[in-house]
Amino acid sequence: MRAVCWNGVADVRVKTVPDPTIINPRDAIIRVTSTAICGSDLHLYSGDVPAMRKGDILGHEFMGEVVELGPEVKNLQKGDRVLVPFPIACGACFFCKRELWSCCDNSNPNAAQAEEHWGHSPAGLFGYSHLTGGYAGGQAQYVRVPFADVGPLKVPEGLRDEQVLFLTDILPTAWQAAEHCNIQRGDTVAIWGAGPVGLLTVVCAYAMGAERVIIIDRVPERLETARRKNAVIINDEKADVGEVLRDITGGRGPDATIDAVGMEAHDVGLENAYDRARHAMRLETDRPHALREAIMHCRKGGVVSVPGFYSGTVDRFPMGAVANKGLTLRSGQAHVHRYMRPLLDRIQRGELDATFIITHRLPLEEAAHGYDIFKNKREDCIKVVLTP
Amino acid sequence: MTATESHVPQPPRTVEVPLGRKEPAVDVPERWVSLIGGGVLTVYGIARGGVGGLALALAGGGLIKRGITGRSWLNRTGGALAVAEGPGALPGAREILIEKAVTVDRAPDEIYRFWRDLRNLPRFMRHLESVEIVDDRRSRWSAHAPLGMRVRWDAELVEEVPGERLRWRSLPGADMENAGAVQLIPAAGGRGTVMRVTLQYAPPAGAVGAAFARLFGEEPRQQVADDLRRLKQMLETGEVASTEGQPSGRY
Numbered sequence: 001m002r003a004v005c006w007n008g009v010a011d012v013r014v015k016t017v018p019d020p021t022i023i024n025p026r027d028a029i030i031r032v033t034s035t036a037i038c039g040s041d042l043h044l045y046s047g048d049v050p051a052m053r054k055g056d057i058l059g060h061e062f063m064g065e066v067v068e069l070g071p072e073v074k075n076l077q078k079g080d081r082v083l084v085p086f087p088i089a090c091g092a093c094f095f096c097k098r099e100l101w102s103c104c105d106n107s108n109p110n111a112a113q114a115e116e117h118w119g120h121s122p123a124g125l126f127g128y129s130h131l132t133g134g135y136a137g138g139q140a141q142y143v144r145v146p147f148a149d150v151g152p153l154k155v156p157e158g159l160r161d162e163q164v165l166f167l168t169d170i171l172p173t174a175w176q177a178a179e180h181c182n183i184q185r186g187d188t189v190a191i192w193g194a195g196p197v198g199l200l201t202v203v204c205a206y207a208m209g210a211e212r213v214i215i216i217d218r219v220p221e222r223l224e225t226a227r228r229k230n231a232v233i234i235n236d237e238k239a240d241v242g243e244v245l246r247d248i249t250g251g252r253g254p255d256a257t258i259d260a261v262g263m264e265a266h267d268v269g270l271e272n273a274y275d276r277a278r279h280a281m282r283l284e285t286d287r288p289h290a291l292r293e294a295i296m297h298c299r300k301g302g303v304v305s306v307p308g309f310y311s312g313t314v315d316r317f318p319m320g321a322v323a324n325k326g327l328t329l330r331s332g333q334a335h336v337h338r339y340m341r342p343l344l345d346r347i348q349r350g351e352l353d354a355t356f357i358i359t360h361r362l363p364l365e366e367a368a369h370g371y372d373i374f375k376n377k378r379e380d381c382i383k384v385v386l387t388p
Numbered sequence: 389m390t391a392t393e394s395h396v397p398q399p400p401r402t403v404e405v406p407l408g409r410k411e412p413a414v415d416v417p418e419r420w421v422s423l424i425g426g427g428v429l430t431v432y433g434i435a436r437g438g439v440g441g442l443a444l445a446l447a448g449g450g451l452i453k454r455g456i457t458g459r460s461w462l463n464r465t466g467g468a469l470a471v472a473e474g475p476g477a478l479p480g481a482r483e484i485l486i487e488k489a490v491t492v493d494r495a496p497d498e499i500y501r502f503w504r505d506l507r508n509l510p511r512f513m514r515h516l517e518s519v520e521i522v523d524d525r526r527s528r529w530s531a532h533a534p535l536g537m538r539v540r541w542d543a544e545l546v547e548e549v550p551g552e553r554l555r556w557r558s559l560p561g562a563d564m565e566n567a568g569a570v571q572l573i574p575a576a577g578g579r580g581t582v583m584r585v586t587l588q589y590a591p592p593a594g595a596v597g598a599a600f601a602r603l604f605g606e607e608p609r610q611q612v613a614d615d616l617r618r619l620k621q622m623l624e625t626g627e628v629a630s631t632e633g634q635p636s637g638r639y
Contacts, residue, residue: 001635003637005636005637007637015637017635020635021633023630024627024628025627026625053636054637054638055636056636056637057636090624092625093493093624094491094493094579097493105624106624106629108629109629111617124629135631135634144634146629
């Protein structure tokens with residue numbers, strides 16, 4: 001089959017690799033019909049996530065048709081059209097039973113490695129480095145899906161791939177990010193990053209009753225897309241974000257702030273130079289500019305929600321602001337299984353639409369170009385969907 | 389421990405139980421004899437291969453160590469053992485002792501039944517090749533050793549309390565004396581069962597010990613942790629998470 005393989009920093013290649021096979025009794029093989037490049041794939045692309053190996057098959061946002069089933073998968077049939085959540089979850093452990101699916105105890109074959117990095121191991125993830133299992137991903141013609149009796153959700157008739165594809169990751173990620181904010185009527189929510197997750201979070205936060213959603217970015221077409229979804233936009237290259245936020249909220253600050261940027265935040269000036277230097281010396285693995293701002297500008301007693309991906313340590317973390325303003329910090333990989341069904345219902349009822357972020361539809365063979373324009377924000381790229 | 393070492397936070401991976409008394413020192417000419425003789429034995433043993441060869445090689449290693457350290461590893465007698473006191477206790481010598489607790493979301497009885505059928509152990513303990521049942525109490529074990537060889541021993545159950553506790557130890561004549569125990573404790577709040585496992589190995593002598601310890605790879609404690617993680621996965625999900633055999637662009 002053809003698959004998108006990580007070949008090094010800023011180097012992905014579509015290669016011919018062996019077809020996947022059933023390894024465990026609860027596996028399924030899916031023929032991928034649509035897959036997307038995720039913003040978090042760009043962290044792998046830029047080499048900022050450890051434990052990638054040359055030849056790893058990428059991709060964790062994908063859907064398709066069941067073509068083969070292990071003997072223990074009783075709830076699916078060949079030919080079923082399914083969405084596959086990006087965290088792999090067993091459905092039986094302490095964490096799965098509490099719907100903490102991305103914290104599954106039993107799905108990471110490299111759990112010991114993860115424990116060294118993070119204290120405990122989260123769930124295995126598709127196509128997302130060997131720290132989270134080294135599972136071959138779904139930017140391919142076929143993919144093996146472990147615990148296929150737990151994760152995949154059948155797609156009802158009448159919905160196109162594009163309408164539901166983002167249920168596999170970024171829509172639940174955005175929903176959870178907004179849910180973490182415990183939004184009350186009248187709340188103002190500020191989001192750093194108008195990438196795919198940030199843009200979808202605008203929609204989710206409004207759906208939960210936010211009065212006002214502010215988004216901070218510097219890429220004009222992304223800000224424009226956010227404006228069309230009724231967000232108040234701040235271009236952080238042209239304005240002092242703190243000053244504008246204080247002004248908009250009459251000095252109080254947003255009730256909740258969301259870091260939808262993650263570990264590779266862009267900034268200019270001294271702070272950026274400091275982070276880049278520390279990063280280069282491996283004294284700091286992640287560059288948390290957006291996170292620092294989200295903490296500094298959140299109102300007292302507010303919530304800082306962090307859907308953005310971090311892999312290691314951050315430096316100059318404003319813990320004093322967290323402690324003295326009484327902030328609540330919430331984070332985590334999305335518990336996709338928890339949100340897929342209810343969000344699918346909303347899509348079916350026409351209440352929620354995630355297709356507005358798609359800017360590029362490419363054949364799988366052009367994946368390298370897709371990564372390039374997404375990473376470098378060329379051709380007004382916001383979201384790339386690939387068709388194998 | 390030196391001051392420098394104390395800055396490196398390394399948790400005790402393998403507990404080596406201290407000896408009851410110091411080994412007798414060996415004089416200098418004897419140390420040279422030990423070194424040379426040990427070297428010859430080791431090379432010959434490796435060249436010969438098989439279990440006999442392994443034994444020779446290991447014995448040679450013991451002599452080399454004796455030559456280097458000036459301490460005999462053959463004349464030692466017992467130190468007290470931390471875990472296997474009572475009926476399962478091993479006599480003396482330098483011990484490898486590994487303790488590890490894992491919480492499994494299953495009832496104690498179910499977990500006990502799995503352990504009680506000792507033939508299940510090689511399914512999750514990677515170093516074991518097989519366990520055969522001889523009779524109600526006795527079993528015959530075979531483990532993978534370095535250089536593609538095997539270590540064998542017979543073992544007997546020394547304690548069984550259904551749903552709570554199981555202990556076994558090797559019988560005299562084992563290639564390597566060892567003992568094991570699993571204790572099942574209901575987790576706080578009814579949240580599964582804490583499975584506390586103790587494994588104890590008494591490698592025959594000095595460098596021999598090091599070689600036998602390699603039964604467990606470089607990190608015995610990590611290997612046991614991995615074994616128990618596999619067991620937890622089997623009990624909770626019916627399979628072991630794996631990517632072995634999946635495709636990649638590496639070939």
